[in-house]
Amino acid sequence: MSDTLSISSIRMAALVTSANVGIGVLTLPRFAAVGAESGAPLLTAAGILCGTMSLLLLAYLCSRHPGENLIFFSEKLVGAPVARVMNGLLILYFLLVSGISLRQFGEVVVLVLLQKTPMQIVECMLLLVVALSARRDLIKFSFVHSFYLPFILLPGLFIVLIATRSIDPNNLLPLIGNHRGDWPNESVKIASLSQMSFVFCLLVPLMKFPKRAASSVAIGAAVGGSLYLLVVLTTVGMFGAEETKILTYPTLETARSASMGVGQRLDALFLIIWVISIYTTIYATYYFSVHASRDLFRLEDHRMLASFYMPAVYAVSMIPPNIHVLYSLWDLSGRYGFLLTAAYPLLLLVMSFIRSGRRRAHA
Amino acid sequence: MGSWQGKSNLFKRTASVQIKDLTLRKYEGMQASARLDEMLRMLKEVFGDTDDIAIRQFRIFGSFNAAAVFLEPMVDQDRINRDILQPLMTALKDGQAEQLHASRIADYALHDCLHAADASAEISIVPMLLAVTSGETLICIDGSHKALIVNTRDIKKRAIEQPQTEQVIRGPREGFIESLDTNIALVRSRLSTTDLKVKMAPIGRRGNTNVAVCYLSSIADPAIVERVLGRLAKIDTDAILDAGYIEQFIEDQPFSPFPQIQNTERPDKTAAALLEGRIAILSNGSPFALIVPCFFSQFYQTLDDYTERFLIGSLIRIIRLVALVTSLIFPALYVSLISFNPELIPTDFAVAVAGGRAGVPFPTVIEVLMIEISMEILREATIRLPQVIGGALSIVGVLIIGQAAVSAGFSSPITVVIVAFTTIGSFATPAYNAAIALRMLRFPLIILAGSFGLFGVLIGLLFIANHLLAMESFGVPYMAPFVPGNWQGFKDLLLRGPIWWMRKRPSHLHTLDANRLPPDAADAPMRRTLQYAGEEDTRAHE
Numbered sequence: 052m053s054d055t056l057s058i059s060s061i062r063m064a065a066l067v068t069s070a071n072v073g074i075g076v077l078t079l080p081r082f083a084a085v086g087a088e089s090g091a092p093l094l095t096a097a098g099i100l101c102g103t104m105s106l107l108l109l110a111y112l113c114s115r116h117p118g119e120n121l122i123f124f125s126e127k128l129v130g131a132p133v134a135r136v137m138n139g140l141l142i143l144y145f146l147l148v149s150g151i152s153l154r155q156f157g158e159v160v161v162l163v164l165l166q167k168t169p170m171q172i173v174e175c176m177l178l179l180v181v182a183l184s185a186r187r188d189l190i191k192f193s194f195v196h197s198f199y200l201p202f203i204l205l206p207g208l209f210i211v212l213i214a215t216r217s218i219d220p221n222n223l224l225p226l227i228g229n230h231r232g233d234w235p236n237e238s239v240k241i242a243s244l245s246q247m248s249f250v251f252c253l254l255v256p257l258m259k260f261p262k263r264a265a266s267s268v269a270i271g272a273a274v275g276g277s278l279y280l281l282v283v284l285t286t287v288g289m290f291g292a293e294e295t296k297i298l299t300y301p302t303l304e305t306a307r308s309a310s311m312g313v314g315q316r317l318d319a320l321f322l323i324i325w326v327i328s329i330y331t332t333i334y335a336t337y338y339f340s341v342h343a344s345r346d347l348f349r350l351e352d353h354r355m356l357a358s359f360y361m362p363a364v365y366a367v368s369m370i371p372p373n374i375h376v377l378y379s380l381w382d383l384s385g386r387y388g389f390l391l392t393a394a395y396p397l398l399l400l401v402m403s404f405i406r407s408g409r410r411r412a413h414a
Numbered sequence: 415m416g417s418w419q420g421k422s423n424l425f426k427r428t429a430s431v432q433i434k435d436l437t438l439r440k441y442e443g444m445q446a447s448a449r450l451d452e453m454l455r456m457l458k459e460v461f462g463d464t465d466d467i468a469i470r471q472f473r474i475f476g477s478f479n480a481a482a483v484f485l486e487p488m489v490d491q492d493r494i495n496r497d498i499l500q501p502l503m504t505a506l507k508d509g510q511a512e513q514l515h516a517s518r519i520a521d522y523a524l525h526d527c528l529h530a531a532d533a534s535a536e537i538s539i540v541p542m543l544l545a546v547t548s549g550e551t552l553i554c555i556d557g558s559h560k561a562l563i564v565n566t567r568d569i570k571k572r573a574i575e576q577p578q579t580e581q582v583i584r585g586p587r588e589g590f591i592e593s594l595d596t597n598i599a600l601v602r603s604r605l606s607t608t609d610l611k612v613k614m615a616p617i618g619r620r621g622n623t624n625v626a627v628c629y630l631s632s633i634a635d636p637a638i639v640e641r642v643l644g645r646l647a648k649i650d651t652d653a654i655l656d657a658g659y660i661e662q663f664i665e666d667q668p669f670s671p672f673p674q675i676q677n678t679e680r681p682d683k684t685a686a687a688l689l690e691g692r693i694a695i696l697s698n699g700s701p702f703a704l705i706v707p708c709f710f711s712q713f714y715q716t717l718d719d720y721t722e723r724f725l726i727g728s729l730i731r732i733i734r735l736v737a738l739v740t741s742l743i744f745p746a747l748y749v750s751l752i753s754f755n756p757e758l759i760p761t762d763f764a765v766a767v768a769g770g771r772a773g774v775p776f777p778t779v780i781e782v783l784m785i786e787i788s789m790e791i792l793r794e795a796t797i798r799l800p801q802v803i804g805g806a807l808s809i810v811g812v813l814i815i816g817q818a819a820v821s822a823g824f825s826s827p828i829t830v831v832i833v834a835f836t837t838i839g840s841f842a843t844p845a846y847n848a849a850i851a852l853r854m855l856r857f858p859l860i861i862l863a864g865s866f867g868l869f870g871v872l873i874g875l876l877f878i879a880n881h882l883l884a885m886e887s888f889g890v891p892y893m894a895p896f897v898p899g900n901w902q903g904f905k906d907l908l909l910r911g912p913i914w915w916m917r918k919r920p921s922h923l924h925t926l927d928a929n930r931l932p933p934d935a936a937d938a939p940m941r942r943t944l945q946y947a948g949e950e951d952t953r954a955h956e
Contacts, residue, residue, distance in 0.1 A: 061899065062898065062899070160869055164754070164867060164868065168866065173866075173869065176866070176869075176870075177873070180876050180877060183877075184884075187880075187884050191884045194883045194884075194893070195880060195883055197898070197899065198893070316757045317758070319755045319757070319758055320758060320868075323868045323869065326869065326872050326873075327872070330876060
């Protein structure tokens with residue numbers, strides 16, 4: 052039963068793309084414009100490159116240990132106490148990310164689609180779908196991501212294609228922006244968007260060819276990153292950097308203006324399909340927390356945890372009192388989260404090299 | 415014939431047989447007596463209260479006492495007269511009878527006298543009793559430990575007709591009937607190969623319904639065959655009155671609304687499934703074959719797709735797929751657009767909708783639900799009604815009630831159009847059970863649409879899609895070959911590729927022989943395409 056027990060390289064790439072493309076689609080142009088003005092596309096490219104590099108690092112690390120997932124081999128590499136603390140931090144971080152993403156999602160839906168419905172109910176519905184599907188095993192998890200991928204990519208490309216004719220090239224010049232921004236800091240913020248697919252480190256041991264993990268992840272991250280880049284390019288090209296800075300959800304405005312050309316307002320339709328990409332992203336982060344906790348606590352089954360983490364994620368999503376606090380929290384978690392999700396694998400990789408070097412020296 | 419437990423164990427190379435009937439358990443392991451009066455006493459004890467039992471005593475070759483036992487309504491009495499009584503009651507030549515010993519008489523009769531193809535000698539009681547109840551004739555002979563069993567079963571069966579539920583425009587017109595033997599013959603006549611294996615055994619304590627499992631030994635995955643046999647062996651019930659009973663006992667997810675086993679009345683469809691590496695389960699008394707494992711995609715494929723040329727087949731399949739999706743989400747989309755996002759409707763049309771809805775007292779969701787429910791009532795009523803007035807009633811229902819509902823201000827005309835379109839769409843799905851699953855899931859979607867608009871519909875669809883993605887049918891992913899993807903499978907998923915192009919059998923079935931066609935099967939048609947009219951006929955065009 053090869054197809055119900057293992058994951059192909061293509062499905063792995065699909066998983067990385069569908070997990071990465073998500074919450075950032077609506078707000079990324081604003082972040083990028085704030086960070087580098089007309090240099091936004093370049094900044095995005097830098098951020099995505101940065102994120103992809105860290106994912107590649109992780110993928111390479113995982114393919115060096117094809118028999119086990121990150122939670123187990125990290126304990127062998129840096130010792131159980133340190134590894135457990137770090138893995139615990141990862142779990143907490145992704146719970147936090149799930150909560151904040153959920154809140155951002157709720158804000159958008161209540162703003163555009165369901166003005167009269169309480170945000171809590173909207174959030175609970177999505178959380179319920181996520182928690183129920185988090186009860187599935189890893190293979191079914193990968194099925195879900197590869198199934199929804201076309202529904203995420205095609206509408207995004209469609210909007211971008213329609214919007215291209217309204218782009219004013221002058222809006223994208225100068226390529227590096229007018230002011231010298233804090234590029235390293237800003238690109239790290241964008242790079243943190245790529246970390247949503249961190250969960251793939253649990254799936255590498257199930258791959259048919261674990262050695263191909265790095266190439267799969269590279270393809271997946273590149274596809275997702277290109278979509279982000281296109282979105283930033285069209286939005287900033289359409290509105291100009293200064294205008295983009297003051298739009299809360301610039302991509303939504305792009306979809307709105309683009310669809311006006313067709314003669315019909317399609318932004319609600321776009322938003323509905325955007326819900327799918329949010330779902331896959333939150334599903335990926337939540338699933339990481341659930342599944343990693345199972346391995347951390349050495350439990351037999353993760354299904355109870357899938358329900359158990361629901362209140363925690365919901366509580367996190369309720370913390371920010373308003374949208375400004377929400378985005379500053381998102382900003383903060385992105386920066387420190389990237390530090391955690393990039394530096395920890397780097398540390399493990401170094402340890403892995405040292406250990407294998409020592410083994411070779413002994414042999 | 416054995417039992418399913420035995421068949422399943424045989425597959426695992428161990429043996430044990432189990433008998434479940436109480437009367438049979440009493441006689442389990444007992445052997446027949448050589449004394450005729452004792453045998454008759456035993457038979458009278460078992461069949462004592464049964465008035466349709468017939469015990470005909472006679473003398474074999476004029477010298478040995480014997481009795482023929484059978485159930486009168488189930489046998490062909492002419493055959494008993496002609497093939498059993500006549501040869502056995504003919505006196506032998508002088509001296510020949512004296513040479514025969516009583517204990518050898520059964521073998522002599524079986525090998526030299528009886529003119530029946532299906533006859534055997536038996537020494538245990540249990541098979542004898544089972545034989546009588548299934549319409550065979552038991553012949554007990556005084557002085558012989560063996561009794562003879564001759565198949566004289568004659569049960570009335572209907573003629574082979576075109577299946578009512580799966581009609582095709584182009585393709586064979588034969589359908590299965592209620593007789594298992596005929597059904598197996600219909601399949602065998604399409605697959606004349608020694609590879610076709612048929613495993614038969616009875617299921618049910620009281621029904622002893624014969625069930626047959628058919629597969630092609632050189633194609634089907636032995637692991638799946640073993641899984642099917644194992645699940646059949648676990649069925650412990652009174653009787654299998656239809657293949658649908660078996661389906662519910664062996665399916666993977668009994669609580670899912672979606673069918674996980676395909677059923678068909680068509681022998682050609684069954685043969686095609688066997689060739690793909692699937693396994694067919696036929697049961698006596700049911701004109702339906704069950705086909706396992708199955709993919710969701712099978713429920714919108716029909717034979718017409720394959721018998722017609724591939725462009726037409728693909729086109730029709732896409733239309734059918736659109737109808738399938740429509741029947742699930744169309745009313746829910748309508749409700750959410752009208753109640754939550756009217757800006758998505760073109761302005762002129764929105765004005766028309768608003769005009770139509772003027773005077774309707776209910777919210778859209780209530781209105782749609784009411785019309786949908788009355789439509790379902792009409793549909794159900796039309797099935798129950800005699801065919802003669804069924805057509806008349808559906809016209810009354812659809813035209814008159816719809817029209818009246820609109821003019822009474824009960825619903826808007828557009829709602830009636832939407833609901834009618836949805837219902838017709840759901841009938842375009844060839845598999846009735848899949849169509850009804852989607853049709854029922856429409857109701858929760860309408861309610862979600864009424865409360866949360868497009869967002870609710872999407873959440874509902876996510877639930878359904880996630881459920882489908884998690885399902886398996888006998889260890890095979892239900893959404894294959896879409897997810898997990900498979901390039902060869904895509905050729906027969908949304909489109910129906912040219913028949914010479916679909917070289918591989920479905921890979922998710924793990925067939926022993928993956929190739930359906932030789933690797934160069936597409937060469938000749940492609941060459942003809944590229945050279946127009948083809949090499950060999952060029953002269954004809956000059």
